[in-house]
Amino acid sequence: MEKLNFLPEQYKTTDKLKINHNYLQKQFQDYPAIFKKIEKLIQVGDFTLGAEVDKFEKKYAELVGTKYALGVGSGTDALFLSLRSLDLQPGDEVITTPYTFYATIGAIVTAGGKPVFVDIKEDYNIDADLIEAAITSKTKAILPVHWSGNACDMDKIVAISEKYQIPIVEDACHGIMAEYKGRKLGSFGFGCFSMHPLKNLNVWGDGGVICLNDDNQYKKLSLMRNHGLVDRDTCEMWAYNSRLDTLQAIVANHLLEKIGFITDSRIANAQFFDQELGLIKGIKVPKRSQDKKAVYHIYVVRADRRDELVSYLTSHGIDAKIHYPVPMHLQPAAKKWGYKNGDFPVTEAVCKSVISFPVHEFISRDQQLEVISKIREFYL
Numbered sequence: 001m002e003k004l005n006f007l008p009e010q011y012k013t014t015d016k017l018k019i020n021h022n023y024l025q026k027q028f029q030d031y032p033a034i035f036k037k038i039e040k041l042i043q044v045g046d047f048t049l050g051a052e053v054d055k056f057e058k059k060y061a062e063l064v065g066t067k068y069a070l071g072v073g074s075g076t077d078a079l080f081l082s083l084r085s086l087d088l089q090p091g092d093e094v095i096t097t098p099y100t101f102y103a104t105i106g107a108i109v110t111a112g113g114k115p116v117f118v119d120i121k122e123d124y125n126i127d128a129d130l131i132e133a134a135i136t137s138k139t140k141a142i143l144p145v146h147w148s149g150n151a152c153d154m155d156k157i158v159a160i161s162e163k164y165q166i167p168i169v170e171d172a173c174h175g176i177m178a179e180y181k182g183r184k185l186g187s188f189g190f191g192c193f194s195m196h197p198l199k200n201l202n203v204w205g206d207g208g209v210i211c212l213n214d215d216n217q218y219k220k221l222s223l224m225r226n227h228g229l230v231d232r233d234t235c236e237m238w239a240y241n242s243r244l245d246t247l248q249a250i251v252a253n254h255l256l257e258k259i260g261f262i263t264d265s266r267i268a269n270a271q272f273f274d275q276e277l278g279l280i281k282g283i284k285v286p287k288r289s290q291d292k293k294a295v296y297h298i299y300v301v302r303a304d305r306r307d308e309l310v311s312y313l314t315s316h317g318i319d320a321k322i323h324y325p326v327p328m329h330l331q332p333a334a335k336k337w338g339y340k341n342g343d344f345p346v347t348e349a350v351c352k353s354v355i356s357f358p359v360h361e362f363i364s365r366d367q368q369l370e371v372i373s374k375i376r377e378f379y380l
C-alpha cells in the first residue's frame with residue numbers, strides 16, 4: 001500500500017519560492033545552545049516529565065496568568081484530554097465552529113463527543129450570538145477557536161458558560177501571548193495550546209499545553225496524561241500516556257525567552273500589511289478590535305479572484321496559502337452528521353476567499369513590500 005505521509009513536504013524550503021511561510025532553518029540557527037542543554041539531559045536521563053518540564057510549566061503558567069500549566073503530547077491532546085476529563089457520554093455535544101483546523105473536531109470526536117457547529121463572523125471566529133440557540137441538554141462544552149491568535153468574544157462566551165454552567169475549552173493553539181481586554185487567551189477555562197513546529201512557540205516535533213486554574217481539574221489531568229498513576233504502584237484511573245517530552249521542554253524553554261520578540265515582530269508585520277493591503281481594491285482586511293491583542297499565527301485576509309491570486313503570487317515566488325479551503329462540516333469525515341452546503345454561509349464564503357501571507361519574525365520589510373506590489377499588480 002502507498003505510504004500515507006505528506007508531512008516531510010511541508011518542511012522543505014523550495015528554491016522556487018523567495019518569500020516563504022517556512023522559516024525553521026533560520027529560527028533554529030542557534031541550535032548548538034540547545035544541544036548543550038540536551039547533552040546535560042542525556043547525562044541526567046530524566047527523559048519523561050523531567051526537571052525541564054517542571055520549569056517549563058511554571059514559566060508557561062506565569063505567562064498565561066493561570067494557576068497551572070500542564071505539558072502534554074500535542075495541541076490535539078491538550079484539547080482531547082480536556083474534553084475527556086469532562087466524561088462525555090455518547091450523544092454529548094460540544095459547540096464549536098466549522099472554520100478551524102481538523103484537530104479541533106478530531107479531539108471532540110475521539111473524546112466521545114459530537115461537534116455542533118455554529119457559524120463564524122467576519123473576523124473568522126465563532127459568532128457568540130449564535131451559541132445560545134445551539135445549546136441543548138446534551139451540551140457539555142463550548143469550544144471557541146481563537147483563529148490566527150485573535151480572541152473570540154469572550155465576554156459573551158463567558159456569560160453563556162456561567163448562565164448554563166457549561167465549561168469552556170479554548171482552542172488557543174494559535175494564541176500564545178494573545179489577549180482579550182488585557183487577559184491572556186487560554187486563561188478562560190481549559191486553555192489548550194500547541195507547540196507544533198509551525199506554531200508561534202514551536203518545538204522540534206510535537207508538544208502541547210493545558211492551562212487551568214481549578215485544583216481538581218488540574219489533579220485529574222495530571223493523572224490522565226500519565227497512566228492515572230499517583231505513584232509507581234498505584235493507579236487511580238485508567239488513562240493515557242501524553243506527556244511533554246523533557247527534550248521538547250528544553251527547546252520550549254529556550255524559545256520562551258524569545259516569545260516577546262516573536263510576538264512583537266508578527267504584530268508589526270501584520271500592522272504593515274493591514275495598512276498597505278487595506279488600500280487595495282480586491283483585498284478585504286478584517287476589522288481589528290481595540291479590545292483584542294492578536295498575535296497573527298497566520299495573516300489572513302479575503303481576496304477577490306482568490307485562486308487566481310494564489311497562482312499569480314506563487315508563480316512570482318511568494319508563498320501564498322489557503323487556511324483552509326474546505327470547512328469542517330463539508331469534509332468527508334463529517335458526512336454522518338448530515339450537514340450540507342449552505343448550512344454556514346459565512347464560513348463557506350470565508351473558505352472560498354481567504355488567503356494567507358507570511359508574517360513571521362524573519363520576513364523583512366522589503367519582502368513585505370514585494371508581496372504588496374505583486375498583489376497591486378494583480379488587481380491592476
Ligand SMILES: *Cc1c(COP(=O)(O)O)cnc(C)c1O
Pocket residue numbers: 074075076077100101103104145171173174193194195196206207208
Ligand atoms: C495546530 C492546531 C491544533 C493541533 O495542535 P497539534 O499540536 O498539531 O496537535 C489544534 N487546533 C488548531 C486551531 C491548530 O491550528
